[in-house]
Amino acid sequence: MCQLLGMNCNTPTDIVFSFEGFRRRAGLTDSHSDGFGIAFFEGKGVRVFRDDKPGHNSPIADCVKQYHIKSLNVIAHIRKATQGEVNLENTHPFIREIWGENWVFAHNGNLKTLPDMSDSLCQPIGTTDSEAAFCYIAEQLKNRYRKKPTEEQIFDTIREITAELSQYGTFNFMLSNGEWLLAHCSTNLHYLTRQAPFGKAQRIDDDGVIDFSDYAKDGDKVTIISTFPLTKNEKWIKMEHGGFVFFKEGEKIREILGEAKVMEDDGTLGNRTYVAA
Amino acid sequence: MCQLLGMNCNTPTDIVFSFEGFRRRAGLTDSHSDGFGIAFFEGKGVRVFRDDKPGHNSPIADCVKQYHIKSLNVIAHIRKATQGEVNLENTHPFIREIWGENWVFAHNGNLKTLPDMSDSLCQPIGTTDSEAAFCYIAEQLKNRYRKKPTEEQIFDTIREITAELSQYGTFNFMLSNGEWLLAHCSTNLHYLTRQAPFGKAQRIDDDGVIDFSDYAKDGDKVTIISTFPLTKNEKWIKMEHGGFVFFKEGEKIREILGEAKVMEDDGTLGNRTYVAA
Numbered sequence: 311m312c313q314l315l316g317m318n319c320n321t322p323t324d325i326v327f328s329f330e331g332f333r334r335r336a337g338l339t340d341s342h343s344d345g346f347g348i349a350f351f352e353g354k355g356v357r358v359f360r361d362d363k364p365g366h367n368s369p370i371a372d373c374v375k376q377y378h379i380k381s382l383n384v385i386a387h388i389r390k391a392t393q394g395e396v397n398l399e400n401t402h403p404f405i406r407e408i409w410g411e412n413w414v415f416a417h418n419g420n421l422k423t424l425p426d427m428s429d430s431l432c433q434p435i436g437t438t439d440s441e442a443a444f445c446y447i448a449e450q451l452k453n454r455y456r457k458k459p460t461e462e463q464i465f466d467t468i469r470e471i472t473a474e475l476s477q478y479g480t481f482n483f484m485l486s487n488g489e490w491l492l493a494h495c496s497t498n499l500h501y502l503t504r505q506a507p508f509g510k511a512q513r514i515d516d517d518g519v520i521d522f523s524d525y526a527k528d529g530d531k532v533t534i535i536s537t538f539p540l541t542k543n544e545k546w547i548k549m550e551h552g553g554f555v556f557f558k559e560g561e562k563i564r565e566i567l568g569e570a571k572v573m574e575d576d577g578t579l580g581n582r583t584y585v586a587a
Numbered sequence: 588m589c590q591l592l593g594m595n596c597n598t599p600t601d602i603v604f605s606f607e608g609f610r611r612r613a614g615l616t617d618s619h620s621d622g623f624g625i626a627f628f629e630g631k632g633v634r635v636f637r638d639d640k641p642g643h644n645s646p647i648a649d650c651v652k653q654y655h656i657k658s659l660n661v662i663a664h665i666r667k668a669t670q671g672e673v674n675l676e677n678t679h680p681f682i683r684e685i686w687g688e689n690w691v692f693a694h695n696g697n698l699k700t701l702p703d704m705s706d707s708l709c710q711p712i713g714t715t716d717s718e719a720a721f722c723y724i725a726e727q728l729k730n731r732y733r734k735k736p737t738e739e740q741i742f743d744t745i746r747e748i749t750a751e752l753s754q755y756g757t758f759n760f761m762l763s764n765g766e767w768l769l770a771h772c773s774t775n776l777h778y779l780t781r782q783a784p785f786g787k788a789q790r791i792d793d794d795g796v797i798d799f800s801d802y803a804k805d806g807d808k809v810t811i812i813s814t815f816p817l818t819k820n821e822k823w824i825k826m827e828h829g830g831f832v833f834f835k836e837g838e839k840i841r842e843i844l845g846e847a848k849v850m851e852d853d854g855t856l857g858n859r860t861y862v863a864a
Contacts, residue, residue: 407710409710452708
């Protein structure tokens with residue numbers, strides 16, 4: 311398994327405070343040491359840094375820390391390999407061009423099998439289930455819509471493909487085209503939105519403290535999504551199993567609550583699907 | 588216009604000596620200051636560093652220098668924008684997946700027009716003629732061969748597509764899939780192969796000196812391809828207009844000499860195409 315970190319905001323934001331806690335889980339506070347990667351959108355372009363070395367001491371991760379890149383959408387991943395060797399081509403996030411846009415994808419989980427893709431135009435380069443799943447999503451989207459459809463159609467189609475792929479195993483993932491960021495939770499994903507009044511936050515992994523009021527201005531909205539919470543004193547929302555959230559400009563603009571165990575009238579625990587627009 | 592730098596070798600090699608001369612042309616010894624990029628193959632994976640700042644003082648380029656990444660195939664580019672704004676998505680090299688491989692492409696030149704690609708599955712993300720040309724090559728290759736064909740078929744097909752695109756303007760480019768590196772010359776490309784006995788080389792751009800015998804071992808073959816020579820005291824081969832070279836493991840394994848002006852029997856200068864396998 312692995313861990314995921316994402317950011318979606320309405321103003322270019324430096325993710326280093328969150329990333330510095332997150333990367334400690336890649337060999338110090340946790341054992342996700344089989345490579346790391348981080349992708350920063352800049353307009354339609356992407357800066358991507360990957361290493362097959364542990365994120366906590368990778369020189370490439372030091373470089374990321376040093377340059378304080380600001381971005382509206384970021385996806386990062388620390389890997390604990392389940393399928394596929396530890397090497398660069400198996401390191402998330404993965405990138406593909408869809409409808410003339412960079413799409414960035416990272417996955418935490420394990421898909422035991424996948425649909426046949428031998429005739430797909432979009433082929434995985436490495437040997438992970440994650441990249442293959444992303445290629446399947448890309449192929450399906452391109453086949454169903456030759457031109458870019460509406461955001462609603464994109465969201466609904468990805469939801470449909472995700473339901474299909476989720477049958478095969480654990481499928482927590484984040485996906486972004488630089489305009490929006492979509493998160494799907496099979497088992498663990500948490501998020502929070504920072505906005506005025508900004509305050510202090512203390513990291514879980516090394517007690518590092520920041521006062522966001524020193525950096526942010528009124529109107530800024532910064533959503534952070536992470537496998538597990540990164541700070542001690544902020545309220546993280548745990549996503550439900552099967553839940554979907556679609557973030558844009560730092561705001562949650564669409565949500566599927568997923569399946570939650572609820573008490574039925576007869577007193578047993580059942581599954582119900584809650585859908586909210 | 589822009590400048591190109593490539594490396595193809597039979598042993599993982601550090602390109603920093605060449606890159607340090609090359610990047611000085613991005614704002615110091617020449618004016619290619621509209622961004623830079625460099626892609627290093629590592630197995631089937633690629634490390635790519637890009638910046639829309641000038642290569643000579645980009646912090647990302649400093650990071651590349653610092654970590655001495657070793658690779659069998661490298662493509663780098665410093666940009667002087669002709670078409671497309673100065674931003675990250677317009678920064679070479681460009682990457683696409685073809686037949687489950689990373690393909691890396693960089694271009695020096697200017698294509699005034701391009702075939703209609705509105706229905707292509709492979710679409711450019713930015714607004715350069717270069718990325719559009721690469722997408723055209725990728726689309727054609729995928730359409731003609733659903734599965735990866737032989738190297739000979741790849742080479743011949745790219746040659747055919749290149750002849751078509753070259754009608755539209757200047758088209759110096761380098762292309763690599765991590766196994767081989769292909770260079771096409773419209774106007775300016777030079778190369779040399781370093782092999783035993785290794786000696787000293789002195790950079791043109793800042794007089795930096797290296798003794799390759801301190802680093803290389805017998806049997807190593809390292810080919811460097813560059814728009815203009817990077818060293819003073821080595822023999823660079825100037826490619827002919829229309830020339831093609833296919834390098835693998837540091838060796839030239841196939842070459843098309845291109846068109847050279849030759850004296851005809853009647854004393855006039857004519858075009859003849861020389862082909863060598």
